[in-house]
Amino acid sequence: MRSDVLIVDDEPAIRRLLTGALDRSGITHVEAASATEALRLAAAHPQPVVVLLDLGLPDRDGIEIVPQLAGLGLAVIVLTARDATQEKVAALDLGADDFVTKPFDSEELLARIRSALRRKAGPLADASTREFAGGRIDRDRHRVTMGNVQVELTPREFNLLWALADRPGRVITHETLLETVWGPAHRQDLDYLRVAIRALRRKIEADPANPRLVVNEPGVGYRLAVG
């Protein structure tokens, strides 16, 4: 029988909690208590779709197996402490899809899992359009509409919004955004990104002083809200 989610955590209590939450939502799952076991289950057939990975594992550092899990085609959601910024950035840069900070809210966690499952299960997105909360981007015509209103973006802002919308709901690190939009030479020029985000918010947010679409993850990156 196919399992949707692979739970990797060495703490039995946490595993039990997670399995309980997944059972109630009707999401199937398997469990692993170590990195070795996780890799074995990730390679099994049928493959799980999403892996919920705790980084503090007894045999290996969880961060080490992120690339392998991602390489096997799984959507990796990392469980980390709130202040572990470096860890989050590293995990995302190594191919993780998303992260959830501990202590976690089970509703939020389930929402992230569902979103990941949808992304993996759903048809490949149309090559030229993206949709997000109330907005739509048409790359061929270089057009952005919020509701029914067309918004004028500079090419840079357009590319930035596209980079965010390309992976909606997921955090994209500062460096990745800078590299995609400005080029590899500008990976460290955080000022560019901050200013461009601000300009973008003025154009697409209902209240730029209280942005809800382009969400900041302090020290990590930005995320485009889905719902």
Place this chain on the structure above:
Amino acid sequence: MDDQPPANDAERFLRLAQQEKRGRLTVYLGAAPGVGKTYRMLQEAARRQAEGRDVVVGIAETHGRSETAALLEPIELLPRRSIAHQNHTLDEFDIDAALARRPDLILVDELAHTNAPGSRHPKRWQDVAELLVAGIDVATTVNIQHIESLNDVVAGFTHVRVRETVPDSILERAEIIVVDLPPEALIERLEAGKVYLPETAGRALANFFTPTKLAALREMALRFAARNVDRRLADQLEISGEKDGYVGGDRVMVAVSPGKGGARVVRQAKRIADMFHAPWTAVVVESGSARAVRGGQREQLAENLALASSLGASLTTIVGTDVGRALVDHAKELQASQIVIGKSRRSRWFEWRHGSIAQDAIRLSHGVAVHVVPLDEADEKPERVRELNPYRDPLIALGLVAVTVSLLHLVPSWISAGAIDLVLLLPVILAATRLRMSGALWAAGWAALAYNFFFTEPYHTLDIYSTGDIITFVVLALVAAVIGALAGRIRRQAETSAGVARLNASLARFAGLMGGLSTWEETARVACDEISGLLEVETMIVAVDDGRLIVRGNAKYADLDMVDEAAAQWALERGEPTGRDTGTLNASDWQFHPLKTSLGTLGALGIARPLESRVIRPDDATLLASLVDQTALAHERLVLEAQARQVGTLRERDRLRGALLGSIAHDLRTPLTAVIAAAEAIPVEGDYAEEVRIAREESRRLQRFLNDLLEASRIEHGTIEPNWESVDLTDIVIAVLRDLRQDRTDTRIETAIDADCPLVRSDPLLLRHVLINLIDNALKFSPADRKVTVELFCDSGNATCRVLDSGPGLPAENADLFERFHRLEGGDRVGGSGLGLWIAKNFTEALGGAIGASNREGGGAVFTVFLPLSGRQETAAHA
């Protein structure tokens, strides 16, 4: 050198600070006896007493004058101490009574007085110095001719030399009041019998009282007082920073020689140094020939150095055979601008032969003023060095020549006649290298006689026929003289450098030994053994342990008698050499040298020599000083090591505590995560809705508490290092609000955010922490139905974030609001670690910002965070 001009500020400041606590000295200075110093001092004392000050007369001489006695009447008189001395008793000033009585001001007449034998100090000025140290103000009197540095000058034109002198140093810190009387008036008083003169002085002292001499003395007194004011003013000016470099960067160097002349030169140098307001250094040159100076002269040299030291000079010994060059080189090293040298009046012939140090110095020095002080021959009168055996050298020389002649007689056949005179040079050369110059000349004489007697015609007579023989004589004599001179110089150089090498080797060995010791007793014992061996003295080390004086390093002397103990105590407390051959408590058999370090006086080295007149030979004084320094250093090292060990222990304990805290926090975190997640998973509905809500909120609170503890331990260990990056403040505030809304079902937060604040350089996580703590705090203190407002705005210099609550506001005294474990009134009820504000403050400061708190008008508190805008304004970022 220890008092280079630039280093002087601290020293001067220290001196002024010490003066605050020390007693103040007022000196009534007169040009001559009979000007009315005592009278004036008593008048002033009466005035002070009338002002309500506690004034006591320690000692005052009325010399039978009734006006003076009348003034003395109303002031409390300290009883004198009677000392039995050879059939009669002497009344002396009682210093112990004065210290016990502790008045505000004490009058001690006649500063230059010499105390009776058996007193604590040989001189009264030392009593006065002790009173000052004890914090008692002293008024005293002195005549100008008693002042050390002026002693010569006065003696020069009055032909009366007083033996009782007062060092200038004690007057330097005094307020000087000149008691002035025109010469004519003084002479009138003298003739009217109003001036008391000690009978012993008799006619000699009467020499003073001529109008010209009195005028000169009066001028000197006034000048001395004026200079004193000048110096005190300079001290004040430099401390208050009103004028930089008042000291002109001059430095005076004086070459000290033995004899009375040397003392004159030292005093002259002191006056020159005073004129320039310059520090000064007394230098002795250890040349080979100076080393030949023995016995009495050696001691005189030591006395002259002591005089220089008491007049405020720092002392140095330099080594060099060419005295003039050595002096000039050292002057350059010291950057001295003035050199003072004595020059005896000697014949041109003497100077031609021996050279003149003064001439050399003048010739070699560039840009340095050389002061030459002429010396009388009487000053110089070198004490002849007595030969141990005056016949030794001539006899050895004779023996050498005799052996050579015998050898020549044994092998006459193959020695050509012309070689004989050459062979006869051998004993001369041998004598010249082994004996003194006189021995070499004796050998030359003997060789010439032998040559004449045995080897020239007519044989076996002393007659001379050929001029060639005369030339041989002369050559022998010249060779003897030249080789003798050269060999002598080489030998002296060798002796000097061997002496220096020996000294250095002993010191190096001593330092090496001292370096390896780790206990007090061992250090003291090794130091004592080594110093005993090097200086041939008895040694001990005294120190204070647990408030008690103890002897270390020499078990033989574990019990000190009273006098020795007093001397040891004095050396420890005052940090000055005390006991035998010193100025203080010299009835003790021991001489104690304080072990002075940067940490204070850690002990004292006691030395004694049973059978000699002086404990320390003058030659050994420098070695002793170095040994004392080394011993002091070793003691200082022991103290520092002990301190370091203690610090190490504390640090280790701190580290363990940190590690423990870290591991506890981690172990608590994991189960807590599960608890929170579990609580969140239970729906808040049905009969147990309230319980579930409590479980959720309290577990969240526990988690915040834990986080606070962890952050606090990070702060305490100084491991807060901001991760600087470009930060959009709006982003941070919004993220914080999002987090908080997630945590609580709270919708009480209102915002007023300026979305156009420029970017700042900051650390987003630290910043978020600060804001979460403040907002959390505000929510805690606001009633459930009232709003909390978060504001963000910017001006040209700062970004300001304010958190306003509707709680009870801050108590009136809120100075320690940001301290650890501070809880506002009622804080216990609301809950919290008491660390939140402290953490917020520390993080804000780590980010270069500031945090403050005040009350709102109309109730509630407002916390404000200021962050500097770093000047990195929003740039056109190719957007």
